[in-house]
Amino acid sequence: MIFTVAIDGPAAAGKGTIARAIARETGFAHLDTGLLYRAVGLRVLEGDDPVRAARSLDPTSLDDPRLRHADVAQTASRVAVLPEVRAALLEFQRTFARREGGAVLDGRDIGTVICPEAEVKLFVTASDLARASRRYDELRAAGQEVTLDGTLEEVRARDARDGARATAPLRAASDAVAIDTSDLKVDDAVAAALSVVRRRLAGA
Secondary structure, three states: OOOEEEEEOOOOOOHHHHHHHHHHHHOOEEEEOHHHHHHHHHHHHOOOOHHHHHHOOOHHHHHOHHHHOHHHHHHHHHHOOOHHHHHHHHHHHHHHHOOOOOEEEEEOOHHHHHOOOOOEEEEEEOOHHHHHHHHHHHHHHOOOOOOHHHHHHHHHHHHHHHHHOOOOOOOOOOOOEEEEOOOOOHHHHHHHHHHHHHHHHOOO
């Protein structure tokens, strides 16, 4: 069976959590496409050219714990505006999305650019303050020295870059189902997303 769930949304809205839960419940393979750009960003921080890094990306590098660092996230956002980088990673994502057995992909342009034919499209969002608070807690738990104000500033800067880039800007697909997680518990957000997926799998 080929069945694609495309999940888009801004940073720290909860799309990764929802994507992993859907993959777990359905048995579909999961790809956090943001990790592709973070892996490129990490290579850039190490001195590599972003386009060369994207074209030679090793999937095993997606397990590097450094990909969760704040400086890598910011660099990933900057390299993601480069059309050559996005083009280099496009085929990898599309091949993964149409693999046998089903796939869940989360990112910024899955339903609009990577998989416009996806059987399910979700747009997961939340207020910038809610997202900054989540990101702040995540970074603090990882032992990083950050402030909530600084994290909020970074979230807003990233939103601005993601929404204004010329190639594949962050936006909801016209046929995406929106889920606002600002005031939702994790289980409720996951349940809302799963209900959409299950209806589509059932042919509703």
